[in-house]
Amino acid sequence: MEHLIDIQSISKQNIEDIIYLAKSFKEGKQESSVKSKTLALMFCENSTRTRCSFEIAGQKLGMNIINFDDAHSSLSKGESLKDTIENLYFIGVNAVVIRHSLSGIINNVLRLVNYPIKFVNGGDGTHAHPSQALLDYYTMLEKMGTVENKKITIVGDVSHSRVAKSNIALLSKFNADIHLCAPTYLQFENFEAFNVKYHNDIKEAIEGANVVMVLRVQNERHEQEGYPESSEYKRLYEIDTDLLKKYADKNVILMHPGPANRNIEVSSELLDNRVGKTILEQAQNGVYVRMAILNTLLKGGNHAS
Amino acid sequence: MLLKNATVINPAENFEGKSDIRIENGIITEFSPNLKSNSNEETIDLEGKIITAGLVDMHCHLREPGFTAKETIKTGISSAIEGGYTAICPMANTNPAVDNVTTLIYTKNQAEQKIGFYPICAVTKGLYGDKLVNVSELIDNGAIAFSDDGKPIENMHLLREAIKYINSHNKVIISHSEDSSLASGGVINEGKISTRLGLKGIPSITESLAIARELEIVKSINGRYHFAHISAKRSIELIRQAKKEGLNVTAETAPHYFSLTEDDMVDYDAKYKVNPPLRTKEDLEAVIEGLKDGTLDAIATDHAPHTVAEKQKPIQNAPMGISGFETALGLTLTNLVHTGKLSLIAALGKLNYNPAKILGIENQGIIKIGAEANLTIIDLNEEWIVNAQNFKSKCRISPFDGFKLKGKVKMTIINGKIYKIGK
Ligand SMILES: [Zn+2]
Secondary structure, eight states: OOOBSOGGGSOHHHHHHHHHHHHHHHTTOOOOSOTTOEEEEEEOSOOHHHHHHHHHHHHHTTOEEEEEEGGGSGGGGTOOHHHHHHHHHHTTOOEEEEEESSTTHHHHHHHHOOSOOEEEEEEETTTBOHHHHHHHHHHHHHHHSOOTTOEEEEESOGGGOHHHHHHHHHHHHTTOEEEEEOOGGGSOSOTTSSSSEEESOHHHHHTTOSEEEEOOOOGGGGGSTTOOOHHHHHHHHOBOHHHHHHHSOTTOEEEOOSOOOBTTTBOHHHHHSGGGHHHHHHHHHHHHHHHHHHHHHHSSSOOOO | OEEESOEEEEGGGTEEEEOEEEEETTEEEEEESSOOOOTTOOEEEOTTOEEEEOEEEEEEOOOTTTOTTTOOHHHHHHHHHHTTEEEEEEOSOSSSOSOSHHHHHHHHHHHTTSSEEOOEEOSBGGGOSSSBOOHHHHHHTTOOEEOOTTSOOOOHHHHHHHHHHHHHTTOOEEEOOOOHHHHTTOOEESSHHHHHHTOOEEOTHHHHHHHHHHHHHHHHHTOEEEEOSOOOHHHHHHHHHHHHTTOEEEEEEOGGGGTOOGGGGTTOOGGGOOSSOOOOHHHHHHHHHHHHHTSSOEEOOOBOOOOHHHHTSOTTTSOOOBOOHHHHHHHHIIIIITTTSSOHHHHHHHHTHHHHHHHTOTTSSOOOTTSBOOEEEEEEEEEEEOOGGGOSSSOOOOTTTTOEEEEEEEEEEETTEEEESOO
């Protein structure tokens, strides 16, 4: 595994190895192989959770960490990402985690950068968020042992969700039964893009579901041309205790990549009760999964000149 | 000068056969088999080669004035000659736009009469879509056609009046058919690839909807009209139907629409970014079908150069356009002729005679005694690898870089002057 850009470009074996390593880290059975290597966190879009998670993962691995805050960086002064990254390589950075609003930004930079710095996608536009999908998978395995033939329903702003896409890519590799539920205006434009089942009706979508993954629905979406108000969304799609109890599997797992929009896509009451605990476990597992990702990418002889 | 032993393909007169051509003072003076060379006459043996009428590009962008880092009129012309073109029709979306006589004359002076240079002028002032240009004055100074290419004309009242008025001066409007509310912010074709990549899509109805609307106008006023860069299957169906109904419309496509699809764009590489966008395999097949049955009359390059730095930007921020002159003939021969989709004469007709006829360009697209010697010499079977680094165009980045093509321009002859290609 050279980089972590999206789930499509890594193998099933890569995924299994990362999961195994994350488990070893969590159980305290694994030492860091990347002590004193240097990690740059380049977050060009707001994200406290993912950035903190990578930062703690790096610290636990004994890495040096450079935080690259976009507001103060040369990027906002018009320097190209390629130049910035080549510069980071020459000051000794071994890997860079990039969060960016443009889909495919790492594919673009990878074509231009001539030095062996490792890239980790921390979420790019509406393309991919592979570390999130890996930690979601890890969490599902902890709870269910396998995802094969499990009904996993993703509900919410599917069309803008890199989390949904990376989860679909990953869960498809392990033969999960994937369902997507959204109103027409938040559904993917093209149904041939992914081999999953599409629903507009929430009851049908979560009927017997083993996992309900709720995606954040931003209020701003509902202010766009051709979209109804957010109250319309809440009325039809808000996940609450009653809905889960009535339709989903009795051991249903509720997941959310965070941050949740309480009482829009998911009820506050549900988040605060027992079912919502998984969401905090996701956050915790995220650190171990990200340790596994960084350790895997950097354990080799790669060094900055 | 005597060109001997070539096979001549002259789509204008549906002629293909062995023939020699004599050129004196830039004019074709004899055109028949077995001509004897006179003493002191330069004789060129073209055994195994093809002579056709010089290629005519009815749609290109030379970027001058205003954007000379992308291309200049001089580099654009060199690139066109390298591609086998003896006549080109640059679009008006420069800065300032070619919407006035001063700018029109400026561009003609820059061209220095090296190539047949037939500027297309803007339909509306500044391409803003609201005020018609001074049509007759521009025609008197050399405007060959009118187009706001780069932007659609959204005001249907204005478009209707513009078609009537420009037609009354025996000129045609070339439509950049696009519905901007649907195209807005789009990066690539809307479909499974745009969804997977998380890029805003440009649905194919962006084009076909505009065409449907414009066809209704043309029909209502019995107008004459031309559609540029057709990319979508549905657009072709609409134009085919309109022609069947007897509407006086013509249409062109560009080589990338029968050579590439959205599937080529999976790595977010902006060198493939073009407007209209590369579409699906089904659309590509419809484009070829449209070329075969004559729904699509012409192949134009839509040569739209940008700097390498611009084309290396993230795909969302990079400009749209492909450097087209130097690969158009090779792609046409490779993907249409050698595959058996089009006969050689039909394919060449879409590159020379048909565009010249659509725009009414004299002395181009035809081989005949008394006409200017504007000719393209081709080796139909020579295989070559596209190397964008060697382009004469300033835009040395191309989605076809590294492509192996079969069929190559050997010489471009303009007004009797020979330009050897690839030297
Ligand atoms: Zn156009």
